[in-house]
Amino acid sequence: MNILSLNALCAAPYGSPLLEDISFNLEAGQVLGLMGPNGAGKSSLLHCIAGGVGISSGELSLLGRPLAEWQPLSRARTLAMQVQNSALNFPFSVEEVIMLGRTPHASGNDCDQHVLTEVMAATDTTEFRHRPYTQLSGGEKQRVQLARAVAQIWREEDAAGRLLLLDEPNSALDLSHQQMILALVSKLARKGCAIILATHDFNLLSAHADRLLVMRQGRQHQFGAPMEVLTPALFQDVFDVQVLIQAHPDNQSPLVVHR
């Protein structure tokens, strides 16, 4: 099932073009890795797909329907996004923050409590569920925000298709919690949720993404399977660094090593 389809998408919310000519398709259960240097337009693209930034030309459709035609509420049942920096500075408890992810759903308190328990277990947030969000560390806050976004699209029966957008969800996480994100992403993908994951961790993407989209200066530089995309030439072109690419000893996926 096609979840998301972009065709020659351009966006220029502040006058000058921010995104130009981006085209790709995302199927249910697929994981798309989004990479590129700082300021390449990764976050802008995610906000565009989520409906927060309008497009100036091209097509953007969710479940086969143009995004602009979606009602905000039904869109929120289908699509969730974890943004990079959260403005929350009110002392909601961790539980309350995660439950805000259930705002668009009318699934009832019992169901929401059930989702809460499962999501907290999957994001390792159960132990500080009663603590005020404002007193958490950076990595803990990031896990809570992840949990909130995941709670929004947790149940298969809530929507015809589901899309989760994660904007650098692992930037403040320790190694074991990065592993936890991977497990969570694979679990959601197995259940048919499409995921777009923006991160600077190439090795994470190479092993777990079905497709990679490399962005550069607001344009689509490359789109394809990690095997094809991750080459020394790409890193030289886009990031201006020299790397070695080797086969991962376990699964033969490309392993990026700094020189």
Add this chain to the structure above:
Amino acid sequence: MSRDRKIMARQLLALLYFLLPLSLLAALALGSINITMGESLRAISQLFQQSNDQAAVIIGQIRLPRALLAALVGAMLGISGAAMQGIFRNPLADPSLIGVTAGASLGASLMIASAGGWIVGLGGLGLISLGAFIGGVLAVMIVYRLANSEQGTSVATMLLAGIAITALAGAMNNILELFSSNEVLRRISLWRMGGLDGADYQRVGAALAVCLVVVVALPRYATALNALLLGESEARYLGINVEKTKTRIIVLVAVGVGTSVALAGTIAFVGLVIPHIVRLLIGPDHRYMLPASALAGASLLVSADIVARTLIAPTELPVGIVTAFIGVPFFISLLHRRSDYGMQ
């Protein structure tokens, strides 16, 4: 919402529902002439009969409209403050931030100064209130217009525009005072201190109509306000119509605060401190915070007015002075304890 906090929230609401009638009853009984609770209740029951009983006259004509006005104004200030802090994502925001108080002051001063000496009696008070209401709403409209752009309403710009308009209105007010006669000057400054002494049933009626609208309409945005605390994009991605929500809340707050300033002058700290105390007790969930702030604001202002009337009776203090004297020490103590409730 965690179970403990939910129970706390329900308990607080129940307590406040109980406190409000109690404080109203106290406001009827206490004053320069003390009347027992029993007599007060009897006087209320005889409200619609012509009675020459002294207690009945004092309560029916003076204390009851005044207590009701205090409750209505307190409720509007409390709930408006809670909504303002939510929409600005800032627990230190105050309804006066969007310029409504300063605009209303200027409107009232203009009325007092231009009408000159003959502005006495009830008609005069009505005119001043009208001037204050128009001034307050106009100021908010200007602030809102300044903060609006193609990208929507910027809350940060609105805050700064509010500060600018407040300063401008303050300066214009000062010019007015500079060229006013002593009597007009005194009337302006007395009006600005805030007071409920002009209370009558006409004012109660006006306050009741606006208060009902505000108190019924604002809680409908409780879930949207909760989501807005996460940030505007997050709220949008949770299915909230952010622009519509912001506009409607600002209109409701402007009308609510404009009405209270028009009817009772500027009353300090109720809109700031009440939501703060409520949040400290039950957390920031607006589904409980908005009604609790309305009830607590009503009780606080009724109680403060009792103090204002009785402290140096028969002379009355403007109630704004009392709320400031109660509010400021409390607020400073909150600032010292801010880490306890997770505010940086």
